[in-house]
Amino acid sequence: MIQNAVGRPVQGEDFFDRITEVAEIWARLETDDILLLAPRRVGKTSLMYRLRDTAGERERRALYFSVADANNELAFARKLLAEIARHDPKKTVLKALKKSPISRFFGKVKKFGIASVELELKDDAQANWALVGESIVSAVGGTGSRWLILVDELPIFILALLRADTSGMRARDFLNWFRTLRQHAEIGKNVRWLLAGSIGLDTVARRMNLGDTINDLYLYTDFGAFSRKAACALLDQLAVSYSMILNDNVKNRICDRMGWLIPFHLQMCFADLSALRPRGEPSVDDVDVVYENLLSPSKKSYFDFWRQRLHEELGAPDDGRAVNILNAIAADDAGASRPTLSGVLSPELSDATAREQQLIYLVDVLISDGYIVRVEDRYHFRSVLLRDYWRRNVR
Secondary structure (H helix, E strand, O other): OOEEEOOOOOHHHHHHOOOHHHHHHHHHHHHOOOEEEOOOOOOOOHHHHHHHHOHOOOOEEEEEEOOOOOOHHHHHHHHHHHHHHHHHHOOHHHHHOOOOOOHHHOOOOOEOOOOEEEEOEEEHHHHHHHHHHHHHHHHHHHOOOEEEEEOOOOHHHHHHHHHHOOOOOOHHHHHHHHHHHHHHHHHHHHHHEOOOOOHHHHHHHOOOOOOHHOOOOEEEEOOOOOOOOHHHHHHHHHHHOOOOOOOOOHHHHHHHOOOOOOOHHHEEEHHHHHHHHHOOOHHHHHHHHHHHHOOHHHHHHHHHHHHHHHHHHHHHHHHHHHHHHHHHOOOOOEEEEEEHHHHHHOOOOOOOHHHHHHHHHHHHHHHHOOEEEEEOEEEOOHHHHHHHHHHHHHH
């Protein structure tokens, strides 16, 4: 039985398909650290959970942590340390750290039973965060086990560093340190990294000319929407779980209306459909009713993040320019041409060369983040659902 989880990461039996992607990533991790690049809401965090939970099958130990709420470098180290404490039952790493030269940066030792020791980093360790962080990862690598460390929302953490130091030097220092750590010969033998986030780290790095700090990472980009066959199979399983009947016409109508077959969109649609026809047999017309309901003001929270993240990721004035580009693309079912998009930028950028460079950058970001696609010589919203939301709600 599979549960219909709308918007939250899934685990266990609720994780659907992605067999090829999981196998490809495990194969790549034998030789490389990975930067997972995929549009938002396609299920990156769920995939990371899956890798963590199946690491034992690959003779690896795995740690997952999110740094979305970390606001400094020491917070990054604390997140890693806390995850180690949860997944190192013999406390091998923590005991090694307690005996290491960085023990002076630890506060009180807390005991939770026999041989169970947890260490808390003191605030004054911030000035030595690089040494602390390297020592923690070295201790992990020194256990003799093979590890996979999965770091989620790293780009949001880098943006926090950029807000703290708008020159970009603090973010560069961290990313350079992190790159050096990944390439450390002894550590790299036993520790692999997979980095991801709801904002593309490549986009953030490109914005601040930090691309050289992540060029050691293998870019995994083959993770996106389901095929129609997989989407219909997911709908079949959901229907069984919720005692509903979805005939082929209804499933095809759902796929046609969603357009971009990511789990989030399919599960949103199914949730409203099951509420409309609980334990019943929905019709094609019911799918259209649900589609309109998804675009109603009561469902704005499903889509608002698309607008909000432009501000977080791009900052002013690029966020406003990106919105204007998307408005132009949303205005016509046939999308917009490149000359049209150039015209959108012309009031602010009269110089043709500067305007073209800005257009290349913004279009690249919007394609990478899943907003738009290029079809022949025109740009379209990747998701018809998002396009219709944009038309009605964003100016």
